[in-house]
Amino acid sequence: MKLPILEIFGPTIQGEGMVIGQKTMFVRTAGCDYACSWCDSKFTWDGSEKEKINLMEPEKIWQELNQQAGGRFAHVTISGGNPALLSGLGAFVDLLQANQIKIALETQGSKWQPWFVNIDELTLSPKPPSSKMKTNFAILDNMIASLKEKQKGSCSLKIVIFDLTDLEYAKRVHLRYPDVPLFLQVGNDQTENVDDDKLLHYLLNRYDWLVQKVMESKALKNVRVLPQLHTYLWGNKRGV
Amino acid sequence: MKLPILEIFGPTIQGEGMVIGQKTMFVRTAGCDYACSWCDSKFTWDGSEKEKINLMEPEKIWQELNQQAGGRFAHVTISGGNPALLSGLGAFVDLLQANQIKIALETQGSKWQPWFVNIDELTLSPKPPSSKMKTNFAILDNMIASLKEKQKGSCSLKIVIFDLTDLEYAKRVHLRYPDVPLFLQVGNDQTENVDDDKLLHYLLNRYDWLVQKVMESKALKNVRVLPQLHTYLWGNKRGV
Numbered sequence A, B: 001m002k003l004p005i006l007e008i009f010g011p012t013i014q015g016e017g018m019v020i021g022q023k024t025m026f027v028r029t030a031g032c033d034y035a036c037s038w039c040d041s042k043f044t045w046d047g048s049e050k051e052k053i054n055l056m057e058p059e060k061i062w063q064e065l066n067q068q069a070g071g072r073f074a075h076v077t078i079s080g081g082n083p084a085l086l087s088g089l090g091a092f093v094d095l096l097q098a099n100q101i102k103i104a105l106e107t108q109g110s111k112w113q114p115w116f117v118n119i120d121e122l123t124l125s126p127k128p129p130s131s132k133m134k135t136n137f138a139i140l141d142n143m144i145a146s147l148k149e150k151q152k153g154s155c156s157l158k159i160v161i162f163d164l165t166d167l168e169y170a171k172r173v174h175l176r177y178p179d180v181p182l183f184l185q186v187g188n189d190q191t192e193n194v195d196d197d198k199l200l201h202y203l204l205n206r207y208d209w210l211v212q213k214v215m216e217s218k219a220l221k222n223v224r225v226l227p228q229l230h231t232y233l234w235g236n237k238r239g240v
Ligand code: SF4
Pocket: A032, A033, A034, A035, A036, A038, A039, A040, A041, A042, A044, A080, A081, A082, A108, A127
């Protein structure tokens, strides 16, 4: 089955979340069922790059990865958009694993796919109030229960934090799923900023703020607080 | 048994390594069997803070942790110096675990302790050539074999990289222990620098350099490349 692919690039580092720093290739799928107010990859779903979408068979994506970085990677990150919209991704996951490639994938957790259980590092990233989206906790409950039962790899929750309301949301999520490792990430509301040095200092200040808030909290004891490292290195540039 | 403790502080984030970003308390022990050229905690072994060392029973350390941050932590990081010099740390590890506290510990891997198997996140940080220290691979081989067999938690290797010779050393280590997750960390040779902004840009440049080198490498495929996040936030300040 052909998959709508928007970008294939790397190797580079994963800048955020549970495998932050990991050397990886990125495969970005097109399409999302959400429309987060601060989405930093609107181009995957707002139609602005529709003509750039490539419909590719898994075998073709694998060839492209090898053409770009053959022999230099052992890890692939599938991102979006929401890659969980694509039932056909299962075949690509199988193909990568047949080639001893580890796979990370991020989704907001709005839709289950049976191939989730084969992902090595699955990040569920429910969206906080600032996104203007609403979490369907019934779906997320089922998803986390199924993963606990059947997933071979590991799974974590990641919540992007812009303000104190988001932080309260994170506490509720943490209370609901206390056993699932929770990553809190500094939100970037300056995705149009091209002054890298200003952006860096702004984001470091926001990170400092988030760290302080979490350090004060009794509800958020066993959590990890992280920035997006790629923005420190490369600002808002894409494809690095 | 009393333990020589130099610092107890937090909660703060773990700035580096396998649990980067983790909310944690720090307990720093005094004493080291190495003398790395670029050691960023020379005060633990060079005699300069001898009068600050507190000889403390595990129960007393636990009290102090709770006095500073009772109810706000679920994770303790034991660092040094080399905490593996202290056979008596086992009792402290037991005490923390009896109180449902997770424990991370870092050592260069020069000395085995039976209580290693109880550490939740153990970082072995063998020192590259720039340190002027020499790795005893026979000891490290045994340590890693014992951990594989008996450790309940997880373990990783972390190597600080200052130059290309260090990177070659990292490749050899990775080849020797391909199954152990490997973290490469940017070396900070500016530990006396108090100009935080200059330091930040210097360290980001070094991080960028290290990322590029690893991305080009075929030997270093499945690795993670990380900075020290606390230096981005707080420069070379101690106790934050
Ligand atoms: S779920 Fe992700 S890709 Fe979709 S709109 Fe939200 S931030 Fe953007």
